[in-house]
Amino acid sequence: MSDHIYKKIEIVGSSPKGIEDAVNNAISRAGKTIRNMNWFEVIEVRGHLENNKVGHWQVTVKVGFTLDNGQD
Amino acid sequence: MSDHIYKKIEIVGSSPKGIEDAVNNAISRAGKTIRNMNWFEVIEVRGHLENNKVGHWQVTVKVGFTLDNGQD
Amino acid sequence: MSDHIYKKIEIVGSSPKGIEDAVNNAISRAGKTIRNMNWFEVIEVRGHLENNKVGHWQVTVKVGFTLDNGQD
Amino acid sequence: MSDHIYKKIEIVGSSPKGIEDAVNNAISRAGKTIRNMNWFEVIEVRGHLENNKVGHWQVTVKVGFTLDNGQD
C-alpha cells in the first residue's frame, strides 16, 4: 500500500541448546524495545567450546522492523 | 562409473518449527516431481517475525539431482 | 498460515532504456508460464556498449514463486 | 581537518517507481532523526511482484553520518 521504510539492526543471540533457541533469545530481547519487527536473516553461526562440547551457540541475525512514527 | 550429469535447482522451504523441518518440507515437495535427488546445500536462512517471535523459518536450499533419460 | 514452498529461477532481462525496464521485461516474460510469482532479487547488472553508449542493459534477477499443485 | 568518526546504519526503502525513488524514500525518512548524513551505499535490490509486475522496489542502503556531539 504505502511505501514502507525499514531499518535493520544486527544482534547476536546465544543459547546452550541450539541455533533456533539462540535466534529466539535474540528476537525476544530485541522485542523489549523495538516495535513492528518483520523479519530476520541469519548472518553467522558460531559458538564457544567447553570440555570438548558446544557450550554456547552464538547466532548473528539481522532484524528488520518498520520505521513508524516515533521509532528510529 | 559413468559420467553423471546433475542439475541444481533452488527451493525455499518454510516451517514454524525450525531449520531442519523447513529443509525437509522443501525436499519433500521437490520429490513429488523430481527423481533421483542426491544432495542439498543450504544457501540462506531467514524468517518472518510475528508478535516478537519467529513465525516461520525460511530456508533456501539448492537441490542436486541426476539428469537421467526423460528428466530435465 | 500453511508452510509454503517456493522455487527460485534465474532470468536475464534486457532493455535499451534502463535497469527497471530490463527487470520488468524479465518478469513479464516469466509470467507467461509461471503462476504466483512473489518476489525478485537483482543479482547482476551489466550491458552491451555500442558506439560509446549503453546499447542494452542486462539485469539478472532471481524470481521466487509458490510451488502450488501442478506447477514445478 | 579533525579526525571524524562516522556511524553506518542499514535502511530499506521501498517504492513502486524504481530504485532511485526507493533510495530517496529511505534517505528522506532517515533524515527526520539523523543529522549530518554524508553518504550511502546500495547493499541489495529486490522487490515484490504483484500480477506479474513489480509492485514495490525494495532497496537496502547503508547510510553514513557524522557522530557529532549529542548524536549517537
Place this chain on the structure above:
Amino acid sequence: MSDHIYKKIEIVGSSPKGIEDAVNNAISRAGKTIRNMNWFEVIEVRGHLENNKVGHWQVTVKVGFTLDNGQD
C-alpha cells in the same frame, strides 16, 4: 536488436579427463532438451578422489539460453 530474455540453469558435469571435458559433458546433456544455448559460467570445480588420484572432475556451470516462444 530486440530485447532478449534469457534463463540461466545450473548443471554439474563430470569427467575423469579434466575440467574442459566435464564442462562439455554438461553442455552436451543440456543441449538434448534446451534450444538456443548462448553462454556458460564456471561456478565451482571439485571432484572425487580414488586411490590417491582424481577419479572424476565435477564442474558446476550456469548455462544461459534464450527464452523464445514455446521454451521455458
Place this chain on the structure above:
Amino acid sequence: MSDHIYKKIEIVGSSPKGIEDAVNNAISRAGKTIRNMNWFEVIEVRGHLENNKVGHWQVTVKVGFTLDNGQD
C-alpha cells in the same frame, strides 16, 4: 572467429540524476580515449548525501574493450 583479447578497466561515473546517467557519463568519458568498448559490469552503487537528499549517484563500472593493434 579469431581469438579476441579484451582488457577491463574500472571507472566511476557520477550524476545527480540516477544510476543509468552515472553509467552513461562514465562510458562517455572512457570513449574519448578507448576504442572498441564492448561491455560493462556494474560493480558498486553509492553516492553523496546533501541536505538529506542524494546529491550525486556514484557508480563503479568495469568496462571491457578489445585489445587491437596499437591500443593497450
Place this chain on the structure above:
Amino acid sequence: MSDHIYKKIEIVGSSPKGIEDAVNNAISRAGKTIRNMNWFEVIEVRGHLENNKVGHWQVTVKVGFTLDNGQD
C-alpha cells in the same frame, strides 16, 4: 593476559538428526586428539538425500584451539 596463539582446522561432521548433532559429532571427534579447543565457526551446511528425505546432514566447521607447548 599473555598473547595467545590459536590454530584453526576445518572439520566436517555428519548426522542423520540435524545440524547441531553434526557439529557435536565433529567436535567430539576432534577432541580425541586436540587439547584446549575454544570456539567453532559454521562454514557450510549441506547433506545427502535418500528416498526424498535428508539422509545425513553434513556441516563444515572451523575449530579454534590454543597452541600451547607440545601441540601443533
Place this chain on the structure above:
Amino acid sequence: MSDHIYKKIEIVGSSPKGIEDAVNNAISRAGKTIRNMNWFEVIEVRGHLENNKVGHWQVTVKVGFTLDNGQD
C-alpha cells in the same frame, strides 16, 4: 553462564597516523555512549589521498556490546 545477547553497530574511525589509531578513535568515540563493549571486527580499510600521500586512514569496524538492562 547466562545467555548473553549482543548488538553490533558499524562505525568508521579516521586518523592521519594509521589503521590502529583509526580503530582506537572509533572505539573511543563509541564508548562515550555505549557500555560493555566486548569486541570489534575490521570490515574495510580505505582512506583519502592528499598531495600524493595518505591524508586520512578510514577504517570501518563492527563493535559488539552486551545488551544489558536499560541499553539498546
Place this chain on the structure above:
Amino acid sequence: MSDHIYKKIEIVGSSPKGIEDAVNNAISRAGKTIRNMNWFEVIEVRGHLENNKVGHWQVTVKVGFTLDNGQD
C-alpha cells in the same frame, strides 16, 4: 551408514603443464601421508610468469579425508 567425520586441509600444487596436472601433483603428495582421501575443491588458480609465458600453474585445493582411528 555410520556418521563419518572428515577433515579438510589446504594444499597448493604446481605444474608447468596446466591446472589438472597441478591438482594431481598436490593430491599425489598429500597421499603419501594421508589415508582415505575422498574429495577435493579447487579454491584458487594462479601462477608465475616467465618470459611472457606461464612458467608454473599454482592451484590451491582443499582435500577432504575420513578421520578414522589413528589419523588426525
Place this chain on the structure above:
Amino acid sequence: MSDHIYKKIEIVGSSPKGIEDAVNNAISRAGKTIRNMNWFEVIEVRGHLENNKVGHWQVTVKVGFTLDNGQD
C-alpha cells in the same frame, strides 16, 4: 631486496581449445607492451556456446608486473 611496487591489470583471453590456452593468449598479448610480468590470478572462467558445444573459452586474469622506471 628493494621495496618493489607492482601493478595489476585485468585481461580476458579467449580460445576454442581450453582454459590454459585462453590464459596463454591473454598473457602473450599483454607481453607485447608490458615488461616484467610476474604472476597472474584467474578471476573468472566462462565462454560462448555454439551448436551445443563450447565455441570459445573466455578466461579473465589479473596480471601483475613490476613498475620499473619508465613503465606505468
Place this chain on the structure above:
Amino acid sequence: MSDHIYKKIEIVGSSPKGIEDAVNNAISRAGKTIRNMNWFEVIEVRGHLENNKVGHWQVTVKVGFTLDNGQD
C-alpha cells in the same frame, strides 16, 4: 559541483616495516605519473616470510583518481 569521472587502478606496494608503509610506497610510486589521486581502498594484505619472520608486507590497494583532460 560538476559530474566527476574517476578511474581506479590496482597497485601492490611492499615494505619490510608494515602495512601503512607498504601502502605509502604504492601511493608514492603511483603519484609519479598520475595526477589528482583522491582515495584508496585496501584489497589484500599478504607477505613473504624469511627465516620465520615477515620479510616484506605486500598490500594491494585500489587507487582512485580524477579523469581530467589529458589523463587516462
Place this chain on the structure above:
Amino acid sequence: MSDHIYKKIEIVGSSPKGIEDAVNNAISRAGKTIRNMNWFEVIEVRGHLENNKVGHWQVTVKVGFTLDNGQD
C-alpha cells in the same frame, strides 16, 4: 625448477600492540614446528575491547610452507 607442493594452515595471532605484531607472534609460534614457511595471507582482523580500548588485536593468517620430505 621442480614442481613444489605447499600446504596452508590457518593461525590466529594476538597482540596488545597492533596488527603487525599480532602477525609476527603467529608466525614466530608457527616457526617452532614448521620448516620452510614461504608466505602468509591476512584473512581477518578483529580484537577484544577492555575499558573502551583495544585490549588485544587478533589477526587470522594463512601460512604457506613447502611440503618437503618428512614434513606434513
